[in-house]
Amino acid sequence: MIALSLAEIADITGGRPHDIPDPSVRITGPVVIDSRQVEAGSLFAAFAGEHVDGHDYAERAVASGAAAVLAARPVGVPAIVVADVEKALGALARAVVGRLGTDVVALTGSAGKTSTKDLIAQVLQAHAPTVWTPGSLNNEIGLPLTALRATEETRHLVLEMGARGIGHIEYLTGLTPPRIGLVLNVGTAHIGEFGGREQIARAKGELVEALPAEADGGVAVLNADDPLVRAMSARTKARTVLFGEADDADVRATEVRMTPAGQPSFTLHTPTGCGEVTLRLYGEHHVSNALAAAAVAHVLGMSTQEIATALSGADTLSRWRMEVTERADGVTIVNDAYNANPESMRAALRALAAMGGAARVDGGRTWAVLGPMAELGDASLAEHDAVGRLAVRLNVSKLVAVGGREASWLQLGAYNEGSWGEESVVVSDAQAAIDLLRSELRPGDVVLVKASRSIGLERVALALLSAEGEVADR
Template structure:
């Protein structure tokens, strides 16, 4: 984080500065500088860090203040006075609001230097992959800050923004939401120069209350953009396409359709990635050997290329950076290294109907003599009233794709198993297990050389750990 005095942090967050048990008059600590990394996880705090104590659903961050100080915290931001602390504390009304205010001010100050460019990315699927691709391109040109993992909510996004330094040239902000208004909140913090919308689908539809609420929320990315900004939109998604009428920004389209400004043609998907021709609005084009497994990830590559083009990156640099990426992210279409003839694709960090279908289509595309395709599937969470119908639809689709063996794990995915069984043309195509351990016991003996295995579920189902176990088994 940039240098701030204790008094500045107190003013920005609307808090009261406290040393020991006594409030400190404003102005007495203007020479005390804090500039460490900010976090809500005491385990991530290091020397000079700033710990934000956030009450949570299952625990209270205030209980971990001593651990944060032991790990090196120089300042605590909290919602109540904590007695006998060895470091200053700033007491605020709401720690999440304080975090947002601090992030907003840090971004504003660095922007005032005239160098920082901000990219905001949202969508029902592909945010993390696109963020990683944009970061890979931009960090070659200058200091770039982007979130780790999927830090894209009201806490994770500002924590990422607070990693900015005075010389940062690019901020890549992944912006997720579980309800309307959350993306607007993040957009107001970061003020993107480039706002990206990838897709609008059923991911988190249960939380939003339907696809129309999801559309309304994702549209928040572009409604506050200025006329000098750029909205990078997916022309292949009709819901995203409609956002062009909702923004004052200029629009740059990406996709496979002929009307796209940044377009992919001549796609060839294989078990090692996808090759395609990337075309820019300048008329330039170049072949790309994209090593991220799954044809659907080409759309993420196009979005990243559109962002880079907007920021003045030459085509050759864009292509070179894209070709350097071999996996989307940990547990996202991650091909695990094995030596015993079994290929494990671990894609069990997130799952929506769209991403589940994309993963299964990728599995279906992998064919050849001696190859048996195996799907190990768990629940797609946060679908609410759509859950039964969507699991049923995916179960029937699997059989139609010709995937030879299906293992379904967990009660939340039982409807998928039943649908596959009803749709199947032979007995035993799909097997159901209550737990991952039960499935593993059979998979140990059933998987054989030549099998290609996709492990896919929402994070909450925990199948990513099963995927890792299988990777170790056949390593």
Template sequence: MIELTLAEIAHAVQGRLVPGGSGAGPETVVRGESQTDSRELQPGQIFFARRGEETDGHRFAGKAVEAGAALIVAEREVDDRVPQIIVAETTEALGALATEVVRRVRERGGLTVVGITGSNGKTTTKNLVATMAARLGPVVASAKSFNNEVGGPLTMLRVDERTRTLVAEMGASAEGEIARLTRMAPPHIGVVLSVGLAHAGEFGGIEATFRAKSEMVRELPETAVAVLNRDDPRVAKMAELTRARVRWFGLHRDAEVRATEVEPSADGTRFTIHAAGESLPVHFRVLGEHHVMNALAAAAIGVELGLPLADIVAELEGATLAAPGRMEVLGGRDGVTIINDAYNASPDSMSAALRTLAQIRRPEGRSVAVLGAMSELGEYSIEEHIRVGLQAVRLRISELVVVGREARQLHISAINEGSWDGESVFFETQDEAHDYLLRTLRPHDTVLVKSSNAAGLQRLGDRLGEAYA
């Protein structure tokens, strides 16, 4: 974070400064990142005592002071050993400070803000863009999947005078949240990857999801660029909603950054990229043909940042993992491949992962899909789990292992398709599934482990990877 006095911070968050017993005053300078988790806090950082759904950060103010907090922002006075700023609502104050920091750095010049949203692919695209932008200078990018009202501003507060590019994921579980993040850090380049059923239950349907995902492009000024997926009809409609210049990516012939000759395999996907009047071959080692769209989105951003296509391709070819728990290839013993893709799941990403499993299965082995529940689908949940079960059968997946009561409908759907006899099995717990798989997996099998993060199958994927390391 840039240097700010306590008085400047108090003004930015509309709070009341309580100097405390440390001898600090209004002109005391604070420079450091911010945290809402006292366990993550480093000396000199700011602790925001935020009230969450499960706990109250005010209870941990003392631990934050002991960890070296330079300042506490809270809704009531909690610990007078360090300065405190008392605000009406801590999460809003966090966003207000992030807004002020980004505004000051932008005014000094040299900072480009890239905002990335979409139902799927945000983290993969963000990681690719961050490596590309690093060729131009220091980059701040969202850690993990920090893309909401808390993670977004925590990322933004890491920006300082040296930062050349801020790459911010902008996610949401309700309408209005992406608009708020966009106003905190107005993008020079705004990217929409897809509009799908991820979080549709929280949004209230696909049309509400469309409205939420379009908030970014609606906010972009004429001087900005909207990077849009030409292949997604809902994203393509957003060109009508923005004042910004539009740059298309996709497989569509109208896309300015596009891919042809796409050939998926077990070691990634090969394709030819066309951009900026050039064409180059790419071996993209991130597993799954669906990740080509994320690569194209990142390439389109790279072009806007002014990078030569050869440099963009070099970064794409250097990537081997979308992110931990996302199409992560593990195992290897006895020719068994474990694909751990259980960090998150939506109907679109589940479908794409199953297609990848079917494409890369070794002829001498089986394809085994270990699937858990997809979360946050609301009224669409039963229908979409049924659809995934049907797809597994129609793709001729050799065996389906369904884990967790919330995913049981997927198992029933596969059985009811009528073409299987015992190839779909159901287990209540991960331990049961783990033991079953260790007994039944055969040499050269390819195993996909896929679920929403809430289902917790990422640990099962890791255990299987360790067992077959």
């Protein structure tokens, strides 16, 4: 964060200094909400959570080097006391971003946000100093924390924005007003909360509505292949740049193909030229994500060849998202267990099928270890059934459905699609899945693990990657 005095922070947040002997003391370290992450000169923001109250850790934070605490009440150490810590944090972020004048790139979508954000970050970092959202910290707390990591040297600030309802993205764009807004897609993630795809589109479109006009540099980067996203061009005064495989897309891909390992390769076209891209990521769905990143980089002035080179060198930055690890015994584990919705589940299954092509040459099998997809409301049964059917259509060797009724719906879909033998099985929990896989896996197998984050199915992948998870040659 740019250095600010405690007096300046109190003024920005409308707070009251408490137990601060010298208001001219400056915050020179990061703003954190975990006392274990405090560095010298930090500002510790104390949030009262459901299970832990950050105010109880204020003294520890100052003892560890924090210059002061942003708090809702006096805490016995130097603090700026505010009416609402969350709103104060947002006000601080807005002030800092406004002073910096950095290019703010915001992105949203139903699926692929974090993977695309990571691609954009790596491409732009090759061009100029860039700060981006770590992991999926895309809410009213995570977003300002990310923005406050920006400094005078930061040229690009890349912010992922999530939404749980109407008005959420509008609020986030008010904290860190973007010049460039990217909408990836409108799917069925959280459809149980929103009530329908049209409502999801309404919420995601708040991003393009917040952009400045074209005359002021505003640019909306929209998916030409998603009708609900393409239609958002009518909701913004910003210039529109389309990406996708549609013929009229400004940034598009041709000659899309897959490597034997399941990594996509294609020719990238922008208004300034073309270049060859081979991604290190797995699955054809990353082509759209890469095009979105390329469109943002094009808007910010990078050449097509610079973009193609940076995309070809980009890796997965965020954990548990199509993390591919080959064990010493030849079993490949694909940990995509951070989250799941119908769109990302289908994409992951197709990636597994592509990776399995090479595995089957060596006698390996493909395993889909799938758990529930949350927040689908009345669409849950149909969506789980459809995923089970797709696993069969893609010729996945083994479907392991983990959990309760959603697992039975996954297996029902597989059964109705023609999986009548031992190709699919329901197990009660993650440990049961681990026990089954440890007894059945053999060299050459490829295992996909995926479910909604709340299920914690990453335990399966992590257990299989531990030393005891390896299997003997059989």
